[in-house]
Amino acid sequence: MSLQVRDLTVDIDGRRVVDGVSFDVPDGARMGLIGESGSGKSLTALAVLGLLPDGAEAGGSVRWDGRELVGMPDRELATLRGDEIGIVFQEPRTALNPIRTIGRQIGEAVRIHEHATRREAAERAVAEAARVHLPDPDRIVARYPHQLSGGQRQRAAIAMALACRPRLLIADEPTTALDVTIQAEVLELLRSLVSDAGMSLVFITHDLAVLSQIATHGVVLEHGRVVESAPVSTLLSAPASPVTQGLLRDATATLWHPAAPGGGDAG
C-alpha cells in the first residue's frame, strides 16, 4: 500500500498551479509537503483524492496500491475516500457540519464503508472519540461542533478521518488554526496514532518547525514545483534551496512538548 505521485499537474481555468510534482510515500512513511501559501500543496492533496474544486483539472499520475487515481470515476474514488485514504482539513471551525452532532459525523464513514447500523456507528463513534482523547467520549458524541473548543473540534475531525482505519492519512495544515500548546498536543496525537496503526502520513504545512516534529521526509514546493526533496534533518541542517532557507528562517512553532498526551484541551 503505497502512494506514488508522478508528474502531477493541476490546471485551473488554463492556469497551471501544480506543475509536475512527484513524490513517493512508502508504507508507514511520514512525509511532509511544505511550502508557502499558494505553492500548490493543498491542491496536490485534494488532487490525490479527486476532490479538486469545479474547473480544476488534474493530470499526470497518482498511483495508490498500484491503482491509478487520476481519471478514476468519482463513484469508485468515493469507495476509497475515508476507507483507505483519510484527510484532515485546516480549519476545524468549518470542517464539521454545524447542525449534526459530533458522534454522527465521526460515525459517518463507518456507516458508508462498513455498512454499519446507526447503533453500531454510534458505538464506534464513542470508541473513536476516546481514541483521539476527546474528554468524556460518552457524552461528547451528543454535542454539536459549536459546543467544542478548537482543539476538540480538530480531534473530532481527526477521529472522522481515522474512523475506518485508513492506510494513508493526509493532513492539510491540521494545526495551523490552533494555538501553540494545542498545536503540540494535536501533533503528538497524530504522531502516536499514525505510528501505532502503521499508517502512512502526508503532512502539509508551511512551518518547518511543525514538520520537524512529525515527518521524516520533506518535499518543498514553490509555485507548484518541487524545489527540494530530502530527509527533514537535512532540510533543517543543510537546506539546499533558497526557498527552504527562507522557510527555516521563518519557522515559528515553539518546540513544546506536553507533559502527557491526552487529558483534553481545556486550559
Next chain:
Amino acid sequence: MTGRQEGIRSAARRQGRLRRLWALSTGRFGLIVVAVVALTALLSLFWTPFDPAHVDIDARWLPPGWPHLLGTDAAGRDILSLIIAGARTTVFVAVSSGVIATVIGIALAALGALTARWLRETVAVLVDILIAFPVLLVAMMLAAIWGGSLWVVVWSVGIGFGVSIARVTRPELRRVLHTEFVLAGRASGLTPAQNLRRHLLPNVAPVFFVQLSWAMAIAVLAEAGLSYLGLGAAVTDPSWGLLLKDLQQYLTVHPVAVLWPGLAITLTVLGLNLLGDGLREATDPTLARRRGRARSARTHQPELTA
C-alpha cells in the same frame, strides 16, 4: 455506552427539538393555532353545530348567543358552522400549495445549484424572470381563463412560491456546497446524493421553513382574497373568503358578524408565520443551544470547553 442508550438519546434529541419549539413563545403560539385549525378542519368532516348550508329565514341576523354562538348571517346560516366548515378549504389550500411549492422549489434550487454551469445559470435566470410575476395576478389570470376554482389558487400559489423558495434556497445551497464540511463529507466517501441528504438539505432547512410557512400563509390569504373576488371557491363551498364577502356587504348594519371570518383568516396567517419562525430557530442548534446553555450556566458550574 450501549446502542440502546444512544437510541434513547436520539429520541430525546428529537423530543428536544419539539420542546425547543414549544419553549419559544412564538413557536408555541404558531403550533397551537395551526393545530386548532387542522383539528377544526378534521372535525368539520364529521360534525358541525348546524348544517352550514341550512337556510333559516326566520333566524336571520341573530346576534351571538345560544344556540348560534357567533350569530347567523343574512340567510340565517350559522356563522360558527360556516367557519368550522371553511377551515377544511383553508387547510386543503394551505397544504396542497405547500406541497407543490416544496416540490417545485427544491427541484429548481437543486437544478440551479448542483448541476453543470450552463444549466444552473439558465435555471437561475429563469427563476429570476418567473419571480417577477406577482402570485395573485397570476392566479387572477388563470382564473379568468379557466374559471375560478380552488385548484387555480393552489397551483398559482404553489408555483409562485415554489419559484421564490428556489430563489432563496439556491444561493444558500451554493454557499453550503462550498463549505469545508461538505468537502469533508466527500472525503469520508459520501456520494453526491448522500451528501445532499445528509449535509446540504439539512443546512438549508431553516431558510426553507421560513419561506414555506410564508407560502402557506399567503395561500390562505389568496384563497380568501380570490374567493372574495369570486375567482376561488365555488359559491357552494364553505370558505372564509366567501363568508367575508357575504358578510361585509352588511358591515354598517351588522358589524360584529364580519369580525369572525376576518379573525379566523388573520389568526391562521399569523399562526403559520410564527410557526415557521419557531421552526427555523428550533432546527438550528447554534441558536437554541446557546439559549439553553446560558440558562444552565446560571445554575450550574459551566463545563470546561477552552
